[in-house]
Amino acid sequence: MTKKPWQGRFKEETSRILEEFSQSVSFDRELYPQDIRGSIAHARMLGKQGIITEEDSKLIIEGLEGILEELDGGSMPWKSVLEDVHMNIETLLTERIGEAGGRLHTARSRNDQVALDLKLYIRDTCDAILERIERMLHCLLERAQEQTDTVMPGYTHLQRAQPVLLSHHLMAYFEMMRRDHGRFLSLKNSLNDSPLGAGALAGTPHPIDRAMTARELGFSGITRNSMDTVSDRDFAAQFLFDAALCQIHLSRLAEEIVLWASAEFSFVTLPDGFATGSSMMPQKKNPDSAELVRGKTGRAIGNLTSLLVVLKGLPLTYNRDLQEDKEPVFDSVRTLTGSLEVMTGLIGDIQFEAGKMKAAADGGFTTATDLADYIVEKGVPFRKAHEITGKFVALCLAKGCGLTDLGIDEMREECDAIGEDVFNILKVGSSVGRRDIPGGTAGNQVQIAMEEARDWLAKINSD
Numbered sequence: 001m002t003k004k005p006w007q008g009r010f011k012e013e014t015s016r017i018l019e020e021f022s023q024s025v026s027f028d029r030e031l032y033p034q035d036i037r038g039s040i041a042h043a044r045m046l047g048k049q050g051i052i053t054e055e056d057s058k059l060i061i062e063g064l065e066g067i068l069e070e071l072d073g074g075s076m077p078w079k080s081v082l083e084d085v086h087m088n089i090e091t092l093l094t095e096r097i098g099e100a101g102g103r104l105h106t107a108r109s110r111n112d113q114v115a116l117d118l119k120l121y122i123r124d125t126c127d128a129i130l131e132r133i134e135r136m137l138h139c140l141l142e143r144a145q146e147q148t149d150t151v152m153p154g155y156t157h158l159q160r161a162q163p164v165l166l167s168h169h170l171m172a173y174f175e176m177m178r179r180d181h182g183r184f185l186s187l188k189n190s191l192n193d194s195p196l197g198a199g200a201l202a203g204t205p206h207p208i209d210r211a212m213t214a215r216e217l218g219f220s221g222i223t224r225n226s227m228d229t230v231s232d233r234d235f236a237a238q239f240l241f242d243a244a245l246c247q248i249h250l251s252r253l254a255e256e257i258v259l260w261a262s263a264e265f266s267f268v269t270l271p272d273g274f275a276t277g278s279s280m281m282p283q284k285k286n287p288d289s290a291e292l293v294r295g296k297t298g299r300a301i302g303n304l305t306s307l308l309v310v311l312k313g314l315p316l317t318y319n320r321d322l323q324e325d326k327e328p329v330f331d332s333v334r335t336l337t338g339s340l341e342v343m344t345g346l347i348g349d350i351q352f353e354a355g356k357m358k359a360a361a362d363g364g365f366t367t368a369t370d371l372a373d374y375i376v377e378k379g380v381p382f383r384k385a386h387e388i389t390g391k392f393v394a395l396c397l398a399k400g401c402g403l404t405d406l407g408i409d410e411m412r413e414e415c416d417a418i419g420e421d422v423f424n425i426l427k428v429g430s431s432v433g434r435r436d437i438p439g440g441t442a443g444n445q446v447q448i449a450m451e452e453a454r455d456w457l458a459k460i461n462s463d
């Protein structure tokens with residue numbers, strides 16, 4: 001039986017049932033790089049402040065560096081009896097360097113240690129996610145730049161509404177993900193106060209230098225209240241929200257791909273690399289990649305909910321419930337990074353079927369609004385123009401034709417202001433071109449939007 005470091009006051013062993021139930025090393029081992037980085041900073045500060053000898057400080061730091069190297073190499077005898085990543089590393093250190101290892105935890109508690117580790121982990125992870133979002137943004141922009149002539153129906157209520165450029169549609173996702181980028185960046189930049197030094201909850205009587213460890217760990221300052229520090233997981237909740245929302249954006253794009261890949265739409269052909277077959281139906285080519293991204297959004301939302309519920313009833317300060325903060329975070333990281341990679345691959349290789357999109361835009365009366373606007377320009381009030389156009393649509397439905405198939409006389413019967421120039425108005429291409437205001441779908445506006453996006457991407461890459 002391994003004796004636990006905190007068992008001084010205990011007479012009996014921990015029940016195996018509780019041991020298994022309460023251990024976290026099976027998952028919090030993921031925090032080892034941050035845990036060791038934090039411990040090295042702490043040990044250096046303890047030495048400098050004379051709280052432990054410089055010799056012990058050096059021994060500890062070298063010992064930890066050795067353990068880090070081994071862990072990076074993939075070998076570590078993690079022991080669940082030692083509960084968590086913190087105790088495992090400290091115990092291993094003491095086995096290696098002897099008594100000095102037992103001095104590392106001076107002026108520190110696992111409560112400020114774990115708050116530090118998770119904050120560092122989230123800061124590191126924001127970088128990895130930002131990089132993947134940037135790759136996705138580049139991919140969306142590239143595909144949009146290829147599609148400046150492709151007209152498709154824009155939808156409201158999933159009913160054909162007005163013609164738009166495919167590039168405009170793709171750039172809508174660019175904007176969503178640009179906001180995600182902003183959220184992760186601002187979260188990362190807000191993680192600038194170090195929790196280390198809060199101790200178990202009340203601070204420590206040892207003359208530590210919190211600013212020194214903060215600096216070494218890349219924080220610009222320190223947290224202001226020790227009790228808040230050990231119980232605060234706002235940053236984890238914020239991370240989970242940002243991850244859930246980004247995942248929701250991917251899920252919406254995934255849903256469109258699923259629809260577009262159906263025979264009913266046929267707007268895209270899936271790349272073989274990101275599609276799967278059916279084990280039973282030989283003709284099938286399924287959009288499983290997009291479906292899984294959509295499906296995994298349930299996890300990302302669940303992870304956020306899970307942490308919020310853990311937090312809602314907690315009295316100050318640290319409570320063991322807080323150990324439940326980590327798995328949702330790790331799971332959202334895996335889910336989101338995987339989904340970003342899959343969607344980038346899928347969008348990068350997907351084939352857009354411009355002919356099918358154009359045909360769909362030509363049908364479904366997508367230029368009916370243009371016709372109403374045309375009648376307005378002839379001096380008719382919009383409400384009246386709307387009604388006249390509605391009548392034309394009803395007439396077409398009865399005849400089984402489109403607006404362009406109506407004769408000029410038929411139209412003039414309802415509204416004599418209509419002239420021959422109406423036929424140009426009814427073309428999808430001219431409809432798109434007339435939406436020539438900033439943010440609109442006209443080709444030159446989308447061009448401006450794409451140029452701005454390209455400059456912005458170049459700027460964030462160079463920052």
Ligand code: ARG
Nearest residue numbers: 024084110111114320322323
């Ligand atoms: N494994 C614990 C967690 O993740 C570390 C902190 C334990 N602190 C304590 N007082 N038991 O929250």
